[in-house]
Structure formats: structure tokens, C-alpha cells
Amino acid sequence: MRFFNNNIIAIAIFALLAVTTTSCFKEEPLNAECDIEKAWLHVDDVDAMFYSATDTLINVISTEDKIIFNLRDGADITALAPQFAITAGATITPASGSAHDFSQGPVTYTVTSEDGKWSRKYTVQCNRVSHYVVAEMNFDFEHFEMDPVFNKFYIWHNTLPDGSLGNDWASGNEGFKLSMSNAKPDEYPTTVLMQGYDGHGVLLTTRSTGMLGKMSKKPIAAGNMFLGKFDISKAMTKTMEATEFGVPISAKPLRFSGYYQYSPASPFIDKNFVEYPNRVDAGDIYSVLYLNHDADGNPVVLYGDNVLSSDLIVAVARVKNVGETHGEWIHYDIEYQYLKEFDYTIMEQRGYNFTVVFSSSIEGATFEGAIGSTLKVDKVRVTCETKE
Amino acid sequence: MLNAWATGLTEKAEATDIEHNKSSFVCQNLKNFFHNFESYGRLGYSIGGTAPMGMPAEIRKLNKFILQPNVSFGVDGLKPVSERMGVLVGIHFENKAMHIDASVKNYHMQITQGGQTLEGMFTGKNDSHAVQWTFTIPIQAVYKFNDRWKLKVGPYFSYLTSCNFDGFAYDGYLRVDDPTGAKVLLGSTEEERGNYDFKDEIRKCQWGLGVGVDYFFTRKFGVYADLNWGLSGFFKGSFKTLDQTLFPIYGTIGIAYKIK
Numbered sequence: 001m002r003f004f005n006n007n008i009i010a011i012a013i014f015a016l017l018a019v020t021t022t023s024c025f026k027e028e029p030l031n032a033e034c035d036i037e038k039a040w041l042h043v044d045d046v047d048a049m050f051y052s053a054t055d056t057l058i059n060v061i062s063t064e065d066k067i068i069f070n071l072r073d074g075a076d077i078t079a080l081a082p083q084f085a086i087t088a089g090a091t092i093t094p095a096s097g098s099a100h101d102f103s104q105g106p107v108t109y110t111v112t113s114e115d116g117k118w119s120r121k122y123t124v125q126c127n128r129v130s131h132y133v134v135a136e137m138n139f140d141f142e143h144f145e146m147d148p149v150f151n152k153f154y155i156w157h158n159t160l161p162d163g164s165l166g167n168d169w170a171s172g173n174e175g176f177k178l179s180m181s182n183a184k185p186d187e188y189p190t191t192v193l194m195q196g197y198d199g200h201g202v203l204l205t206t207r208s209t210g211m212l213g214k215m216s217k218k219p220i221a222a223g224n225m226f227l228g229k230f231d232i233s234k235a236m237t238k239t240m241e242a243t244e245f246g247v248p249i250s251a252k253p254l255r256f257s258g259y260y261q262y263s264p265a266s267p268f269i270d271k272n273f274v275e276y277p278n279r280v281d282a283g284d285i286y287s288v289l290y291l292n293h294d295a296d297g298n299p300v301v302l303y304g305d306n307v308l309s310s311d312l313i314v315a316v317a318r319v320k321n322v323g324e325t326h327g328e329w330i331h332y333d334i335e336y337q338y339l340k341e342f343d344y345t346i347m348e349q350r351g352y353n354f355t356v357v358f359s360s361s362i363e364g365a366t367f368e369g370a371i372g373s374t375l376k377v378d379k380v381r382v383t384c385e386t387k388e
Numbered sequence: 389m390l391n392a393w394a395t396g397l398t399e400k401a402e403a404t405d406i407e408h409n410k411s412s413f414v415c416q417n418l419k420n421f422f423h424n425f426e427s428y429g430r431l432g433y434s435i436g437g438t439a440p441m442g443m444p445a446e447i448r449k450l451n452k453f454i455l456q457p458n459v460s461f462g463v464d465g466l467k468p469v470s471e472r473m474g475v476l477v478g479i480h481f482e483n484k485a486m487h488i489d490a491s492v493k494n495y496h497m498q499i500t501q502g503g504q505t506l507e508g509m510f511t512g513k514n515d516s517h518a519v520q521w522t523f524t525i526p527i528q529a530v531y532k533f534n535d536r537w538k539l540k541v542g543p544y545f546s547y548l549t550s551c552n553f554d555g556f557a558y559d560g561y562l563r564v565d566d567p568t569g570a571k572v573l574l575g576s577t578e579e580e581r582g583n584y585d586f587k588d589e590i591r592k593c594q595w596g597l598g599v600g601v602d603y604f605f606t607r608k609f610g611v612y613a614d615l616n617w618g619l620s621g622f623f624k625g626s627f628k629t630l631d632q633t634l635f636p637i638y639g640t641i642g643i644a645y646k647i648k
Binding site: 024025026027028029031032033034035062063113118119120174178179180181182183210211212215216217218232233234235236237271 | 447448563572
């Protein structure tokens with residue numbers, strides 16, 4: 001008896017071919033990304049050009065397309081040659097290291113991906129920062145617009161001492177968008193309050209993040225707003241580090257005041273959706289001044305998990321017990337508690353970061369709170385002492 | 389009277405006879421049908437996966453392929469229609485499960501849960517786990533080379549009695565919407581990764597094409613090897629998470645016993 005038949009062998013070879021041709025791995029596709037990941041300025045005399053050596057390097061967040069170098073007031077910015085670290089394989093024009101006259105305004109760079117299919121435009125700006133004497137910082141929340149990238153949620157601008165608009169207010173709205181892409185602007189955790197204490201205010205609401213949020217154990221998003229940056233890259237992993245608190249300040253804050261309303265919702269839940277009938281949600285309102293460099297001179301940003309506990313904190317003002325206000329506006333006016341002596345030399349080197357933080361759920365950073373708790377804020381004032 | 393009774397009896401007897409003839413006709417046909425009918429019992433183990441036809445370049449590497457409890461058992465009936473050819477119909481109960489870990493680069497994903505959609509390009513690792521317990525009916529043309537070797541080809545139809553498809557994207561990052569969008573890092577713990585569950589998106593009725601060989605080393609005992617290639621997508625048409633349609637492709641090896 002013939003053990004093998006030719007036909008069977010033919011079929012076996014055919015089947016083997018079919019499996020191998022469909023399952024083998026193809027050549028690696030070229031990179032499709034086109035980011036500036038880092039930007040730095042190399043200058044001969046760093047101290048003459050910059051307030052701090054660490055201002056020469058900027059780590060660019062993936063969502064940012066404006067890169068701003070802050071230089072000394074009198075710095076010569078007519079021939080600066082910024083250098084860039086970009087996605088592997090991508091190209092940049094004008095070239096990294098080419099000199100430009102930044103006194104004529106920002107320079108636009110275009111990065112094109114290795115596969116040639118994608119490109120991003122970045123503007124690089126060299127700001128000469130002058131120290132304004134500020135007696136009071138006013139935050140009235142009247143300058144807001146839809147975010148220019150997605151047109152999905154609100155962003156706010158602060159008024160800078162020279163009257164121009166800054167981008168110092170941040171919120172976690174962009175993170176919320178990951179799980180709730182269909183939400184309308186007023187369904188976001190941080191949105192505009194049409195009738196604030198005076199004009200517009202900010203409405204912060206603890207929201208459900210839906211099925212997608214639940215699946216990654218982040219079932220709620222507290223309404224939050226703060227002076228600083230939101231780094232969405234950490235929204236899934238180091239969530240506490242997504243909120244980068246603080247912007248440089250050139251004044252010594254003394255008093256923190258403003259108006260709020262709070263209404264806690266129930267039930268209070270944790271990240272596993274376990275209900276706690278005896279816990280009542282609360283809001284959080286505070287302001288922190290801290291040293292933005294550690295003892296070794298490394299730049300430091302405080303995050304959600306250390307903004308109230310870091311050794312680098314210089315002063316804190318925190319509203320106690322932000323609880324139910326029954327629809328009334330509550331006025332607060334608190335003195336900053338100084339834990340370290342304020343040093344004007346450090347201030348002049350832009351060595352202090354300052355933040356104001358609002359949250360509709362005090363434990364929102366760890367995804368605990370009650371869906372529907374609302375915090376309304378408006379008319380925030382920071383009274384400062386200025387050196388003569 | 390007696391005569392009449394007798395006649396009646398005869399009529400009855402004749403009628404019974406006709407009935408008897410009829411049933412014996414059916415019996416005879418059945419006998420004819422079954423006289424060379426063969427039946428087999430099978431017990432096997434399947435290995436394979438639910439995969440796209442033609443590997444997209446975005447799938448870079450298979451990191452892990454974890455064997456699953458993919459038992460398959462059932463019975464087949466084989467009716468020879470000529471000296472060499474026959475028709476096989478069977479019923480099998482089987483599990484086509486898979487657990488793989490793969491690395492992808494710039495892989496398009498669109499996840500919809502509760503009416504909300506997250507779309508983007510993922511670069512990193514992906515761990516997928518699929519389970520499909522199915523009743524499968526193969527209908528195959530059989531060619532007997534000899535008493536030992538048989539080749540089987542034909543379609544199969546499956547109904548999934550229980551199924552699951554879940555997993556997570558991890559140790560990488562998602563570019564939201566497209567490669568220029570926000571970059572969101574994914575870690576490796578349950579809270580840091582992108583978990584998914586597409587159980588409700590699986591097609592319950594599936595079909596495909598089967599090819600197999602039987603080799604009997606004794607009159608009663610043999611071994612078999614089957615390849616079952618799904619031709620209906622694993623997920624429903626409305627499923628948009630992946631760009632490629634996934635097809636269950638499983639090979640089964642096992643022992644066969646000739647019952648009759």
C-alpha cells in the first residue's frame with residue numbers, strides 16, 4: 001500500500017503556503033509622527049540671556065504647537081538658533097540650528113513625518129520677560145473661547161500685566177474628551193458659568209466618564225481648573241502628573257480672595273464605583289507658591305500628588321471646608337501662610353511658581369467623588385506685596 | 389357470515405401486508421442507505437487564531453502565543469456515493485480560543501463604548517484573548533485514496549454558544565485621531581492600560597471552509613488533521629475598532645474512531 005499519495009502532499013503544501021503567506025510579518029512601516037519633542041537654545045553667555053539656565057530647554061507637550069523661550073528683558077534675540085529633537089526620521093524646515101531674527105516675531109517651523117504623509121507646524125517665539133510691579137492679580141474669567149484644535153470644550157485666558165492675554169489657565173477637559181468624545185461644551189467638567197458673581201464665572205462639575213472611563217478605572221472626572229499646564233500624555237498612566245501646577249510669578253502674594261458656590265451631589269463613589277453613603281463630597285480651592293528648582297538646581301513642577309505636600313512649597317492659602325452653600329455666593333479672603341521666607345532674588349530669576357487650583361471634588365484626583373457635585377467660582381484676586 | 393368475516397379478515401390481512409410491504413420498502417431503502425454508511429467519533433485539539441487575511445505591516449511582532457483549552461469532539465456520518473467518493477455530515481462541539489500578545493506600530497483603532505468613541509493610532513503592545521464555544525456542522529466531500537487515507541473538503545457552519553473577545557492595549561501610546569494628535573501614554577497596570585471588551589460585537593453564526601485528512605492505522609483507529617478557515621468575519625459588520633476583518637483560522641489534530 002502506498003503510504004503517501006501525491007495529492008495529499010500537494011494539498012499539504014498548498015495549505016502550508018496559504019498559512020505562511022498570510023501570517024508572515026511585513027517590513028516595518030516608516031514613522032508617521034512629526035513632533036518637536038524638545039527645543040533648546042544654545043547661547044554663549046547663558047546668564048546674560050536667561051533668568052535661569054533651565055529656561056534654555058523646553059520639553060514640548062504633544063498637544064502644544066507654540067514653543068516659547070523666556071529670556072531676559074535686554075537679551076539680544078536678533079540671531080538665535082533654536083535646536084530641536086524631533087520624531088525619528090522626520091525632517092524640519094527651517095533647519096534645526098538655523099539662526100533667525102526673533103525680534104521680528106515668531107518663526108514657523110514645519111515638521112514632516114518620515115513616511116511623508118503627515119506634517120505639523122510649530123511657532124517658536126522668544127519672549128523678553130520684563131518684571132512688572134503687580135499689586136494685584138485679577139482673575140475674572142471673562143476671556144474664554146472654544147479650544148482651537150477640537151472645538152469641543154472651553155479654554156480660558158488670563159490677562160497679563162501688559163494687558164495682553166495669556167494661556168496660563170488649564171483644565172483636564174482634554175483628558176475628559178478621551179472617554180466622552182460626544183460631550184457638548186457645557187457637558188464638560190470645566191465650563192463657562194454664564195451668570196457668575198460678576199459677569200461670567202467658571203462652572204466645575206464632577207462628571208461621569210462613561211463606559212470608556214469605567215474600563216480604565218477612572219469613572220469620574222472632577223471639574224478642575226488651575227494655573228499651569230495639562231499634559232494629556234499622562235492622563236492614563238501617571239494621572240497625578242497630568243496636572244502640572246504653576247506658572248512663574250514676579251510678585252509676593254499676600255492674600256487670596258474670591259467667590260464660590262458649592263453643591264455636593266450623592267452618592268459618593270470611589271474608582272471602583274463603590275458607594276459610600278456616609279461620605280459627602282466637598283470642593284477644593286487653594287493657591288500655592290513654590291520653588292521651581294530643587295536644591296541641585298533641577299527644574300521642578302508640582303503635580304496633583306505633591307502640590308500641597310512638597311518640601312519646595314513656600315506659601316499656601318486654602319479655603320477650609322468648601323461645602324454646601326445653598327445657592328449663595330460665599331466670599332473668601334485668606335492670607336498666604338508662608339512656610340519659607342520669600343526671596344526677591346529668587347523671584348527675579350523666575351524661581352517661584354504660583355498656582356491657583358479649583359476642583360469640584362476634593363478627592364477627584366484619585367477618582368473619588370460624587371457625579372454631579374458643582375463648584376462655581378468667580379472674581380478671584382491675589383493681592384501682592386511688591387518690593388520698592 | 390362466517391365467509392364475510394373471513395373475507396374481512398383476509399382484507400385486513402392484505403392491508404397489513406401492504407403496510408408491511410411499504411415499511412419494508414422504507415426499511416429496505418434505509419438498509420440500502422445504511423449498508424455502506426460509516427460513522428466516526430472524533431476527539432481533537434485545535435490551535436490557531438482569529439487573524440486578518442494577510443498581515444498588515446502595522447502588526448510588527450508576535451510576543452506571545454498562549455495555548456488554549458481548545459478541545460473539539462463530535463461525530464461524523466459518511467455516506468459513500470461511489471467507490472472513492474462520499475459525503476460527510478457531522479456535528480462537532482469545539483472551542484476556538486486564542487490568547488496572543490502582539491506588538492503594533494501606528495495601528496488604527498476605534499473603540500466605541502456607550503455611544504462614545506475613542507479613535508487613534510496605537511503603537512505598543514496588545515494582549516487579546518478570545519473564546520468561542522461552538523456547535524459546528526461540517527458538510528464535506530470525501531475522497532478515499534485507500535482504506536487508510538481520506539481527504540475531506542467542504543463548508544462548515546458554526547453557531548457560537550458562548551464567546552468572548554477582550555484584552556488591553558498597553559506599554560505604548562495612542563495618538564488621538566491621527567499621528568499628529570494628542571499623545572496618550574499607556575502603561576501596564578489595569579488602570580494604566582486601554583482595556584476593551586468586544587463580546588457583544590461577535591458574530592454568532594459563522595461559516596467557513598474546511599479541509600482535512602484522515603489516516604487510519606488500524607481498521608477502527610485513526611488520526612486526523614483538519615484546517616478550518618473562517619470566511620465570515622469574526623465580528624459583526626458594524627464593528628469598526630479594527631481596520632481589518634478578522635477570520636478564525638484553526639487547525640485541529642486528533643484521534644478518530646470508526647464506530648461503524
